[in-house]
Amino acid sequence: MTAPFPAELRFNRARAELLIRFDDGSEASISYELLRVESPSAETKGHGNENPPPPARKQNVSVTGAEPVGRYALRIQFSDGHNTGLYTWAYLAELAAEKTSRMAAYLGRLKDAGLSRS
DSSP, rough: OOOOEEEEEETTTTTTEEEEEESSSOOEEEEEEHHHHOSSHHHOOTTTTTTOOOSSSTTOEEEEEEEEEEEEEEEEEESSSOOOOEEEEEHHHHHHHHHHHHHHHHHHHHHHTTOOOO
């Protein structure tokens, strides 16, 4: 089974979230904060076996731009200067489906590291 393809992507500044409508008819939203802290980049995922601390103070991050990468991904630019993660359509669908558990896990990692969202 293939991941759904986004038929529409809308960045909602007022709600600080990405709204996605997939070609299978499903819809989802992902907060800018979660997009930023779950960026599929070496900064947040680490290099090799490295396990970096969670990104702190990202509660009020905003999106300053986005561009498609081929027909498979989106590169998002954030207000903190981060822009190296490539969000594949499958990864966006995964984030949308797991947003509650991923946010809870992120908050737990922040607490364990003694870091803050704001």
